[in-house]
Amino acid sequence: MQCPKCHSDNTQRLSVIYQSGTQLINTTSNTYGGGIGSGYGGGIATTNTSGTAQSYLAIKASxxxxxxxxxxxxxxxxxxxxxxxxxxxxxxxxxxxxxxxxxxxxxxxxxxxxxxxxxxxxxxxxxxxxxxxxxxx
Ligand SMILES: [Zn+2]
Known part of the structure; x- marks a missing residue:
């Protein structure tokens, strides 16, 4: 599935992102509890751990x-x-x-x-x- 904007093949269904992101938050909530808040403000462009990037996307894809x-x-x-x-x-x-x-x-x-x-x-x-x-x- 190609992105109509930048023609990248690196695309995912929102439902898939949401499900995987939500699971990730559940399993890592203790470890990344503080990171989620700060990562959320920083956006996805910054070098967050994959855990916070996923949770940010999961919110966006809810x-x-x-x-x-x-x-x-x-x-x-x-x-x-x-x-x-x-x-x-x-x-x-x-x-x-x-x-x-x-x-x-x-x-x-x-x-x-x-x-x-x-x-x-x-x-x-x-x-x-x-x-x-x-x-x-
Ligand atoms: Zn794109």
Missing amino acids: PPDKKKFKIASILIVAGILIGWASGSLILFLLPAGVGVFLGRKDYRYNKNVYPGLREEWRNSWHCNKCGAIYIQQ
Whole structure:
């Protein structure tokens, strides 16, 4: 698989980089614990150990996240608690209504947008020479 930017053959799928990089962090977390932070700021161009370079790439190559309904559920719970404590329907409906609205938005994102992003990520390649990320089936 050739990089469309610099035509290097030194390319890898993001999913492969992510998996190998994540494993590497897990097995070397004690040894490289301090190095990860400093290596992250320094970037991949500096002469880091392979451990920190991999972990930096793994962060760069991480897959898209699903929405986790965090704010939505906090608002709904807050609405129930405030509404129950105050006995006011408005104080219940206001935060809970916004929570339901955001929850539906998150749900639609997970259902309609996320699968496309995930598919895109699966077909994404990283050039180890120039750092370009590109999509190729
Ligand atoms: Zn390249």
